[in-house]
Amino acid sequence: xxxxxxxxxxxxxxxxxxxxxxRLLKAIDEEGSLKKxxxxxxxxxxxxxxxxxxxxxxxGKKLIISHKGGSGGGDSIxxxxxxxxxxxxxxxxxxxxxxxxxxxxxxxxxxxL
Amino acid sequence: xxxxxxxxxxxxxxxxxxxxxxRLLKAIDEEGSLKKxxxxxxxxxxxxxxxxxxxxxxxGKKLIISHKGGSGGGDSIxxxxxxxxxxxxxxxxxxxxxxxxxxxxxxxxxxxL
Numbered sequence: 001x002x003x004x005x006x007x008x009x010x011x012x013x014x015x016x017x018x019x020x021x022x023r024l025l026k027a028i029d030e031e032g033s034l035k036k037x038x039x040x041x042x043x044x045x046x047x048x049x050x051x052x053x054x055x056x057x058x059x060g061k062k063l064i065i066s067h068k069g070g071s072g073g074g075d076s077i078x079x080x081x082x083x084x085x086x087x088x089x090x091x092x093x094x095x096x097x098x099x100x101x102x103x104x105x106x107x108x109x110x111x112x113l
Numbered sequence: 114x115x116x117x118x119x120x121x122x123x124x125x126x127x128x129x130x131x132x133x134x135x136r137l138l139k140a141i142d143e144e145g146s147l148k149k150x151x152x153x154x155x156x157x158x159x160x161x162x163x164x165x166x167x168x169x170x171x172x173g174k175k176l177i178i179s180h181k182g183g184s185g186g187g188d189s190i191x192x193x194x195x196x197x198x199x200x201x202x203x204x205x206x207x208x209x210x211x212x213x214x215x216x217x218x219x220x221x222x223x224x225x226l
Binding site: 007 | 115116117119123124128129172201205208209213220
């Protein structure tokens with residue numbers, strides 16, 4: 001038997017950041033471009049942009065800064081708040097997953113199930 | 114900001130026990146009847162019964178014992194394995210939720226987000 005787990009951040013009942021939006025934020029950080037991040041995740045540019053907008057609205061903070069560019073489609077970088085959110089989510093996830101593994105092994109140690 | 118979490122047990126990629134099936138198993142234990150448990154959760158009897166069957170098949174263990182009754186529709190009680198599964202899931206959930214709360218408060222302590 002294995003343990004499945006899903007975590008997300010929410011604010012006033014509205015989803016802020018879970019698996020999908022985390023991957024989007026991470027890809028923007030790595031690609032330096034919302035357009036390239038969307039392509040990597042097979043999202044439409046509109047969908048990716050809309051998700052960032054919703055996160056920003058619900059949090060009341062800007063998460064990325066975009067510069068309109070020429071043929072390349074412009075650059076996007078995380079704001080300090082965007083970086084804090086990304087890093088804290090990663091730290092929390094790592095921490096919970098490590099603990100969860102231990103707890104699962106401790107509780108489901110016998111083979112009665 | 115708050116943390117959302119969902120956990121479930123799976124075996125070879127197949128869902129064994131999550132929120133819904135946990136509530137079903139718990140209700141059977143409390144009601145002493147699959148029929149009454151299904152009613153309490155607003156499930157059809159067929160749906161409730163099918164879920165128990167799937168869990169039993171995937172685990173390779175009987176989880177409830179049913180006695181066909183008269184007008185009352187019969188009784189259902191958990192087998193020892195059913196009880197172990199229920200209790201271990203509850204212990205794991207309680208443990209993870211407690212830890213998760215602490216981890217969340219430790220990591221998201223400042224008001225920069």
